[in-house]
Amino acid sequence: MKTKFTTDTKLESEIAYFENINLKLESGDIIDSFKLAFKTYGKLNADKTNAILVCHALTGDQYVTGNNPITGREGWWSRMVGPNKPIDTNKFFVICSNVLGGCAGSTGPKELQNGSDVAYGGNFPSITIKDMVKAQSLLIESLNIEKLFSVIGGSMGAMQALQWAIDFPDKILNIIHIAGALKHSAQNIAFHEVGRQAIMSDPIWKNGKYFENNEVPERGLSVARMIAHITYLSENAMHRKFGRKLQSRDIISFGFDADFQVESYLRYQGKSFVERFDANSYLYLTRAMDYFDHDETFRKNIDFSHNPNNHLKYLIVSFTSDWLFPTIESKMIVNQLNSLSREVSFLEIDTDKGHDSFLLEEPQLDDVIKGFLTNNFAKIDE
Amino acid sequence: MNKINSIRKDWSLIETLIAEDRKILDIGCGDGGLMEQLENNRNAITHGIELNRGLAANAIARGFNVVHGNAELDLSQYSNNSFDYVILSQTLQAMMKPKDILSELLRIGSKAIVSFPNFGHWKIRLQLLISGRMPVTESLPYTWYDTPNIHFFTIKDFLNLCNEMNIVIEKSIGLTSKGKQFDINESVTGVNFFTHEAIFLLSYKNFEPIKIKSSKKVFAKNSVIAN
Numbered sequence: 001m002k003t004k005f006t007t008d009t010k011l012e013s014e015i016a017y018f019e020n021i022n023l024k025l026e027s028g029d030i031i032d033s034f035k036l037a038f039k040t041y042g043k044l045n046a047d048k049t050n051a052i053l054v055c056h057a058l059t060g061d062q063y064v065t066g067n068n069p070i071t072g073r074e075g076w077w078s079r080m081v082g083p084n085k086p087i088d089t090n091k092f093f094v095i096c097s098n099v100l101g102g103c104a105g106s107t108g109p110k111e112l113q114n115g116s117d118v119a120y121g122g123n124f125p126s127i128t129i130k131d132m133v134k135a136q137s138l139l140i141e142s143l144n145i146e147k148l149f150s151v152i153g154g155s156m157g158a159m160q161a162l163q164w165a166i167d168f169p170d171k172i173l174n175i176i177h178i179a180g181a182l183k184h185s186a187q188n189i190a191f192h193e194v195g196r197q198a199i200m201s202d203p204i205w206k207n208g209k210y211f212e213n214n215e216v217p218e219r220g221l222s223v224a225r226m227i228a229h230i231t232y233l234s235e236n237a238m239h240r241k242f243g244r245k246l247q248s249r250d251i252i253s254f255g256f257d258a259d260f261q262v263e264s265y266l267r268y269q270g271k272s273f274v275e276r277f278d279a280n281s282y283l284y285l286t287r288a289m290d291y292f293d294h295d296e297t298f299r300k301n302i303d304f305s306h307n308p309n310n311h312l313k314y315l316i317v318s319f320t321s322d323w324l325f326p327t328i329e330s331k332m333i334v335n336q337l338n339s340l341s342r343e344v345s346f347l348e349i350d351t352d353k354g355h356d357s358f359l360l361e362e363p364q365l366d367d368v369i370k371g372f373l374t375n376n377f378a379k380i381d382e
Numbered sequence: 383m384n385k386i387n388s389i390r391k392d393w394s395l396i397e398t399l400i401a402e403d404r405k406i407l408d409i410g411c412g413d414g415g416l417m418e419q420l421e422n423n424r425n426a427i428t429h430g431i432e433l434n435r436g437l438a439a440n441a442i443a444r445g446f447n448v449v450h451g452n453a454e455l456d457l458s459q460y461s462n463n464s465f466d467y468v469i470l471s472q473t474l475q476a477m478m479k480p481k482d483i484l485s486e487l488l489r490i491g492s493k494a495i496v497s498f499p500n501f502g503h504w505k506i507r508l509q510l511l512i513s514g515r516m517p518v519t520e521s522l523p524y525t526w527y528d529t530p531n532i533h534f535f536t537i538k539d540f541l542n543l544c545n546e547m548n549i550v551i552e553k554s555i556g557l558t559s560k561g562k563q564f565d566i567n568e569s570v571t572g573v574n575f576f577t578h579e580a581i582f583l584l585s586y587k588n589f590e591p592i593k594i595k596s597s598k599k600v601f602a603k604n605s606v607i608a609n
Contacts, residue, residue: 338449
C-alpha cells in the first residue's frame with residue numbers, strides 16, 4: 001500500500017491519500033480512493049510502542065487539542081490531551097483523524113466525488129462505524145505503526161474503540177471506552193431521526209444538493225443540533241445552569257422570542273454549529289451510529305475471534321446522569337467481558353453533567369485515564 | 383522483584399494460602415492493596431470488585447482490573463470456575479445473603495478464601511453479658527444502628543453452615559486479638575472463645591470441577607454452552 005501524505009495549511013492538518021485502494025464498505029459499496037485528515041501530537045518513540053488513537057464523537061474532528069482553525073477555538077479535548085495532561089503528549093504519540101464521512105477534511109459528502117468537480121452530497125455511500133475503523137486502520141498501517149498502545153473514545157468515539165477491539169485486536173493493547181454502548185438504542189435512533197427530519201424538511205436541503213447554489217440548510221441543521229444538545233445534558237445540569245432565568249430582560253415578552261436563557265443558549269448552539277458542520281455529514285454520521293449494533297454478536301465476536309484478543313485490556317467508564325448512553329449499557333459490555341474472563345475495569349462516575357461529562361471537568365475521569373495509561377504502559381515497558 | 387510486606391495481618395495469611403501463578407478474584411478489593419501484594423509475591427493474575435466508587439477509581443488508576451460494582455448483584459456475570467481463588471475478606475458479615483454469596487464464591491472459584499471477625503470472641507460475649515447492650519469492639523467498632531455488618535455469626539455458626547452446604551474446610555487459621563496465630567480445627571470450643579478473626583480456605587466436597595486449565599484462554603467449553 002502506497003499512501004501519499006500532504007499538509008493542508010488552511011486546515012492545519014496532515015492529509016493521507018489512499019488512492020485506488022477500493023475500500024469495501026459494510027454496505028457493499030466501494031470507495032476506490034479516499035483521504036483522511038489527521039493530526040498528531042507528541043513523538044512516536046523508537047520502538048513505536050507509545051501510539052494512542054483518539055476517536056472523536058459525532059460532531060468532533062481531528063483537532064483534539066491546540067488550535068482548531070475551523071472554529072478558532074481550542075480543540076475539543078484540550079483538557080484531556082496535551083503535555084502533562086491525563087493523556088500526556090510528553091509520553092504518548094496521539095493520533096486523531098477526522099472520520100470517514102466527516103466534514104473536516106476527510107472524504108465525506110461535502111468533498112468532491114473522485115474524478116469529478118461535483119461534491120458527493122447525497123451520492124455519498126452509506127457508512128458505518130466499522131467502515132470508519134477500517135479507514136483508521138489503514139492510516140495507522142501507513143504510518144508504519146504495528147500496534148497501538150490504546151484506542152480511546154467517548155460516545156461515537158467509544159463505538160469506534162469497541163469496533164477496534166472486535167476487528168483489529170491484534171493491532172491494539174487496550175481500549176478506553178467512555179459513555180458508549182453495544183448498540184444504539186431505540187430512543188437514541190429516535191432522537192437522531194428527529195434531527196435528520198429537521199434537516200431534510202428544510203427546503204434548502206434539496207435532497208442533499210444545497211451546495212450547488214452555495215446554500216446551507218441552516219434552519220434544519222441548527223434545529224437538529226438543538227435537539228441533540230438537549231440529549232447531551234441532564235435535567236439537573238440544565239436546571240443548575242439556567243433554571244428559569246430570563247435572557248436580557250426582566251419580564252417575559254408574551255411572545256416567541258428567546259425569553260429564557262435556556263432558549264437563547266440552544267439557539268446559540270444551533271447557530272454556531274451551522275458554521276462548522278456539514279448537514280449531509282450530519283445525516284451520514286448519525287446513521288452510522290444508528291446502525292451500530294453488537295448486542296447479540298459481541299460475546300461471540302470476542303470469544304471466537306480469529307484474531308487473538310486475550311491480551312486486550314478494557315477500561316469502561318459511564319456517568320450516573322448520562323441518559324443517552326446510561327450505565328446499564330456499559331455494564332452489559334462489562335458483564336459479557338467478565339463472563340469471558342477478560343481483563344476489564346469499569347467505573348461509573350457520579351456527576352450531573354449528563355452524556356457530555358466526558359468532555360467536561362471530571363477529575364475522577366482524568367485520574368482514572370491517566371493512571372490506567374501510565375500503569376499499563378509501565379507494564380509493557382518492563 | 384522485591385516481596386511486598388502486607389499492610390494487614392490477614393493479607394499475609396491469605397497469601398500463605400495461595401499457590402504461585404494463579405488467577406484470583408478479590409471481592410471488596412478496596413484500592414487494590416491485596417491484589418498488588420498477590421501479583422507481586424505470588425505472580426497472580428488478579429481481578430477485583432469494589433463497591434466504593436472512590437476506592438474502585440483508585441484501584442483502576444493503579445492499573446488493576448477492577449469493576450466498580452456490588453458483589454451481591456454482579457457475581458452472577460462470572461463463569462463457573464473462572465478463577466482459582468475467590469477472596470472475600472472481612473465482608474461476609476456485611477452481605478444481605480451470606481449463604482448465597484458463599485455458594486457463588488465456590489461456583490466462580492475452585493477455592494474460596496473467606497475471612498471474618500468472630501462474634502463468639504470472649505470480649506464480645508462478656509460485653510453483651512455484662513452491659514446487656516450490643517458489643518462495640520476494635521474489630522467490630524460500629525454501633526448497632528450504624529453498622530455495615532448486618533449478619534453476626536461465630537466460628538461455630540460458620541462451621542455449621544459449611545457442613546450444611548457440603549463445603550470442605552481445607553485450611554483454617556485463627557488470630558487472637560494480639561495477633562497470635564493458630565489452627566482452628568483442633569477443639570472448636572476454646573477456639574470459638576479466643577479467635578478474634580478467622581480465615582478459611584474452602585472448596586466443595588466430592589466435587590471434581592471440569593476444568594479447562596490455562597491462565598489465559600479459559601472456558602471455551604462454557605462459552606459454547608452459553609451461546
